[in-house]
Amino acid sequence: MKVLGMISGTSHDGIDVATVDFEVRDGVLHGTVGHTATIGYPPSLRQRLVRALPPAPLTFEEACALDTLIGQAFADAATDAIERGGPVDFICSHGQTVYHWVEGRHVLGTLQIGQPAWIAERTGVPVVFDVRIRDIVAGGQGAPLVALMDTMLLAGLPGHPAALNLGGIANMTVPASATTPHTLAYDTGPANALIDAAVVRISGGERSYDEDGRLAAAGAVHDGLLEHLLGEPYYALAAPKSTGKELFNAEYVDKAVAAFPGIGDADLVATLTALTAQTVADEVRRHGVDTLVASGGGCENPTLMAMLAKRLPGVRLTTTAEFGAPTATKEAIAFALLGWQTANGLPGNSSSATGAAGDRVLGAIVPGSAPLRLPEPLAVAPRVLHLGGGRDD
Incomplete structure (x- = not known):
């Protein structure tokens, strides 16, 4: 069929x-x-x-x-x-x-x-x-x-693999294993949603995303803003859970930035990119994942992928292309x-x-x-x- x-x-x-x-x-x-x-x-x-x-x-x-x-x-x-x-x-x-x-x-x-x-x-x-x-x-x-496709596609992989999709929202699937009796799959938080919202505002609508992660690469992570963003209650909720742009949108960025006046455009995008990398990495470590198979538009952002890899030493980071799924x-x-x-x-x-x-x-x-x-x-x-x-x- x-x-x-x-x-x-x-x-x-x-x-x-x-x-x-x-x-x-x-x-x-x-x-x-x-x-x-x-x-x-x-x-x-x-x-x-x-x-x-x-x-x-x-x-x-x-x-x-x-x-x-x-x-x-x-x-x-x-x-x-x-x-x-x-x-x-x-x-x-x-x-x-x-x-x-x-x-x-x-x-x-x-x-x-x-x-x-x-x-x-x-x-x-x-x-x-x-x-x-x-x-x-x-x-x-x-x-x-x-989650259905993720578990079927990763079936038989050794160790403790997981699948990650980096769209507007990031979601992760952790198939059942000896240490995880049931398959887990949930939204970890924003992937590109906040980055895109910031770029749209910065460019006056002329750009809709951070192409090749160049703006983030040109900036420095603002530790105070990152810590503030990591205090979002959603991250502390137990799975199963899901979210969307009802929460993580341009207004969310505006409210966060208001507490840190003067932050530069590149620094803002770098910090939002680090937020995605950090929230994903926290969940990967939580479940003891040793192979992370990524997909979605975020895979085309080398700055995001580098930030993620830096936070996950010892974890094999690959993409679904290796398994036949572009x-x-x-x-x-x-x-x-x-x-x-x-x-x-x-x-x-x-x-x-x-x-x-x-x-x-x-x-x-x-x-x-x-x-x-x-x-x-x-x-x-x-x-x-x-x-x-x-x-x-």
């Missing part, structure tokens, strides 16, 4: 796509990664989306318009992926997260927009969507859903896997990681142009994933 996975992450900068052809052989799930790409939102749409995000007020009219426009952008991306990578049997669209309703350690709701009917209408292919809410209704965090589109591959799981009647969450009452089949399905036909559910879910053929286009 060939599945197209699609997601726009918490950086809100565009749509990651990946086609994966899945086949079970001898109890192992093999995935051949075909076309992968990242398609940026049109600048006007991205600006409109960013202006609507918390803590900004939002009307139902604008919410409806964004749901439609982003759905159309996903439909365009799906059509392009199919033209380039060939026909697919299923599509799994995560859409664009615009709000994750968290009170303390409890998630009460989540909202992803990007109306999937546009995708189904344009492509004629059935679309799995709204994949987080079933886990939340079952008492889970609804995140991180990449770093930029690993999450799209993960959602292709979730679409495959749903189509085959298999759970897509890792309940020990999210905190749900049990494993659940995730999502709803918009039929394509033909009657919806699903394969017979698999009696035994594969626990190992081998990927091949992947590269970023």
Whole structure:
């Protein structure tokens, strides 16, 4: 079964796509990664989306318009992926997260927009969507859903490995082992969210991220500000836990900087980059991880990766590219896997990681142009994933 996975992450900068052809052989799930790409939102749409995000007020009219426009952008991306990578049997669209309703350690709701009917209408292919809410209704965090792919991809690695995704928010998966009886997966805190917010303010909106980590590399970490930021109560919460830009946003940066007047632009970005590295490193050490497999846009920031490596002596730091998943589109591959799981009647969450009452089949399905036909559910879910053929286009 060939599945197209699609997601726009918490950086809100565009749509990651990946086609994966899945086949079970001898109890192992093999995935051949075909076309992968990242398609940026049109600048006007991205600006409109960013202006609507918390803590900004939002009307139902604008919410409806964004749901439609982003759905159309996903439909365009799906059509392009199919033209380039060939026909697919299923599509799994995560859409664009615009709000994750968290009170303390409890998630009460989540909202992803990007109306999937546009995708189904344009492509004629059935679309799995709204994949987080079933886990939340079952008492889970609804995140991180990449835990399933992480555990399957890292299965069999010696020692105590973990997976790290550096998107807008950083999340880590620690598979079950002799010292960790159950898989853990949770958001460690911001990855690029605060860095991006600072760069947007510094550049007057002309830049959306610290390209190649150059601004951070030009600055010096402000120890006082870093200590202040590390006092954020979220870091002290026990897993499972999740967060988002509802907390870690431009207003958060402004409030922190107000206590340290006069800090330079480069020093601010260096400090925010160090915050990401420090909060991730603290969690890696907490779990005794000896191999850390990273993915996400943060892997393209050499200053961040160097800060992380410096804080983790003795830990092997590599990327998911070593395992067949390009770093930029690993999450799209993960959602292709979730679409495959749903189509085959298999759970897509890792309940020990999210905190749900049990494993659940995730999502709803918009039929394509033909009657919806699903394969017979698999009696035994594969626990190992081998990927091949992947590269970023």
